[in-house]
Amino acid sequence: MRKKTAMIAVAALSIVVPVALQQVNDYLLHVVIMIGIFSVLSLSLNVIIGYAGQFALGHAAFYGIGAYAAALLMLHFDLSFWIALPASAVIAGLAGFLLGSPVIRLKGDYLGIVTLGFGEIVRLIFVGWVDVTRGPMGLPGIPAPSLFGFTFSGKLEFYYLILLLVLVTYFVINRLVHSGVGLSLLAIREDETLAQSIGIRPNKYKLLAFTVGGFFAGAAGAFWASYISYVSPDAFRYLDSVNILAMVILGGAASLPGSILGAVILVAAPEILRYVSDYRMILLGLAIVLMMIFKPSGFWGEKHRRRNFYGNVRKGESK
Amino acid sequence: MDKVLELKKVSVNFGGLAALREVDLDVRRGEILSIIGPNGAGKTTLFNLLTGIYRPTSGTITYKNTVINKLKPYRRVELGLARTFQNTRLLKNMTVLENVLVVHAECNKEGIFAAVFNSRAHLRRKREAIVQECVEKLAMVGLEHKLDVLAGSLPYGEQRLLEIARALATGCEVLLLDEPAAGMNAVEKAELVKKIKRLSKQFSIDMILIEHDMGMVMEISDRIVVLNYGMKIAEGSPRQIQNDPNVINAYLGGEAEEL
Numbered sequence A: 001m002r003k004k005t006a007m008i009a010v011a012a013l014s015i016v017v018p019v020a021l022q023q024v025n026d027y028l029l030h031v032v033i034m035i036g037i038f039s040v041l042s043l044s045l046n047v048i049i050g051y052a053g054q055f056a057l058g059h060a061a062f063y064g065i066g067a068y069a070a071a072l073l074m075l076h077f078d079l080s081f082w083i084a085l086p087a088s089a090v091i092a093g094l095a096g097f098l099l100g101s102p103v104i105r106l107k108g109d110y111l112g113i114v115t116l117g118f119g120e121i122v123r124l125i126f127v128g129w130v131d132v133t134r135g136p137m138g139l140p141g142i143p144a145p146s147l148f149g150f151t152f153s154g155k156l157e158f159y160y161l162i163l164l165l166v167l168v169t170y171f172v173i174n175r176l177v178h179s180g181v182g183l184s185l186l187a188i189r190e191d192e193t194l195a196q197s198i199g200i201r202p203n204k205y206k207l208l209a210f211t212v213g214g215f216f217a218g219a220a221g222a223f224w225a226s227y228i229s230y231v232s233p234d235a236f237r238y239l240d241s242v243n244i245l246a247m248v249i250l251g252g253a254a255s256l257p258g259s260i261l262g263a264v265i266l267v268a269a270p271e272i273l274r275y276v277s278d279y280r281m282i283l284l285g286l287a288i289v290l291m292m293i294f295k296p297s298g299f300w301g302e303k304h305r306r307r308n309f310y311g312n313v314r315k316g317e318s319k
Numbered sequence B: 001m002d003k004v005l006e007l008k009k010v011s012v013n014f015g016g017l018a019a020l021r022e023v024d025l026d027v028r029r030g031e032i033l034s035i036i037g038p039n040g041a042g043k044t045t046l047f048n049l050l051t052g053i054y055r056p057t058s059g060t061i062t063y064k065n066t067v068i069n070k071l072k073p074y075r076r077v078e079l080g081l082a083r084t085f086q087n088t089r090l091l092k093n094m095t096v097l098e099n100v101l102v103v104h105a106e107c108n109k110e111g112i113f114a115a116v117f118n119s120r121a122h123l124r125r126k127r128e129a130i131v132q133e134c135v136e137k138l139a140m141v142g143l144e145h146k147l148d149v150l151a152g153s154l155p156y157g158e159q160r161l162l163e164i165a166r167a168l169a170t171g172c173e174v175l176l177l178d179e180p181a182a183g184m185n186a187v188e189k190a191e192l193v194k195k196i197k198r199l200s201k202q203f204s205i206d207m208i209l210i211e212h213d214m215g216m217v218m219e220i221s222d223r224i225v226v227l228n229y230g231m232k233i234a235e236g237s238p239r240q241i242q243n244d245p246n247v248i249n250a251y252l253g254g255e256a257e258e259l
Ligand SMILES: Nc1ncnc2c1ncn2[C@@H]1O[C@H](COP(=O)(O)OP(=O)(O)OP(=O)(O)O)[C@@H](O)[C@H]1O
Pocket: B014, B017, B019, B037, B038, B039, B040, B041, B042, B043, B044, B045, B046, B086
């Protein structure tokens, strides 16, 4: 009951507050939109890292693939945003699947290094494939979404759009991790060899995690392309991957509210710390190191994982 | 009698070390077969071989008339082979119930689209039935009152029982138990013997048991196989094994009077 009231309150706030924010300052709304984009990114990376336990470091690549795919589809094929977004998500999901196929055989550091390399290669393709991507100059003039003749021009429209995307992402990933699939993912994360010998196919689930992770990161990329109306390789560097990773770790691996919290903190903090501009990366680095030492499971981590979610077994029930 | 599992001249080498040498072995429908032998005899290696963690260097393993030499571990689980581990291996940060759920075929095979798009009511009905079955498996070993407990915080004896419940939840036909009584006291051991016998007779699960407690082995086994240095040195009923000079000399040595 209390939970329901809280949810209604959050829903009302997330609809009303942006309107007020916009009155104060357009820039604040932009920050909130960025929080939305990074929430989708950290939620999707959490499937790979938090649930499947695959320490992948190239998430910005899927984000970039989604952004470029959407840009190219809209610019060259005149596709509407509403088709380009799911199409880009599918393309990025496919990229996740293709990357996954070789790297699911790797573990730990090796996996990290190879996925990091993958991220750099994708970025270099954005830079180098000038005929298609216009290289460092990027692709300008990406159209904004429009609906029934109404074009999204203001930040507020984009805000409601990203809110919807966050909700859909959250709903799907939440359903997915609280299912038999989620249980299998957790089992693989805990002990892959054991998972194998009790009948779980680790490779199938790891591939699934990469595909789902790529899919939603691609959707975030498509939104970004249309929102900023311009894509260039600069937004998809390995630092961006590290940033998304930090959100997952900070919020708590295997915790979806945690992923959003991580996005809020790591998007908002640099803005708040703007006046110490030169030191802000150092401060953030320090914060993450301290976090690793004192609260390695994140602000909203493993302890909050819903136990026995499957089939709604009531707490303490014993027949 | 029907042979469920059959090993023909199976060897396993680790580099220069022969952990199993040309072992012939069969497991018959409905029996409790015990594998005994001194430390390092190759008993656990035999289990790892049967469950697909190791592959034979030579020889063939036949399960229900098909050769399974190269089958992946998860495929063997699907075919009905399940095991427990000598050093218990549980998902320590997951609950007792979740440890059993993950192996349940229907939970395990729940599709991603079903999980995302099916209605809540439909999912709940389906999942409640699966949970029900898993709770029944837990009840067989007497852990149904600990559903919410994290597996890692169970006492040692109960961790072993949980491993058995987990194996049962795979729907196994052959159950491999690697020293299930290790670390249990006499009372718990007696309980365990009863449970194993019940599973064998009532649910007609074929059992292969590795155990060092000779009293328990003699009581529970229909047949015993003795390994030493990777070789099978004897095979027969508990009575035959107790009187086998090979076993007494080569393996039991000074402990012979204990039998
Ligand atoms: N993966 C491996 N690599 C190398 N040697 C191994 C490996 N696994 C087992 N061995 C060796 O094979 C031999 C048989 O080991 P195994 O674990 O099967 O013995 P066991 O009969 O189960 O003994 P115990 O009663 O102590 O459990 C031992 O010498 C062991 O060191």
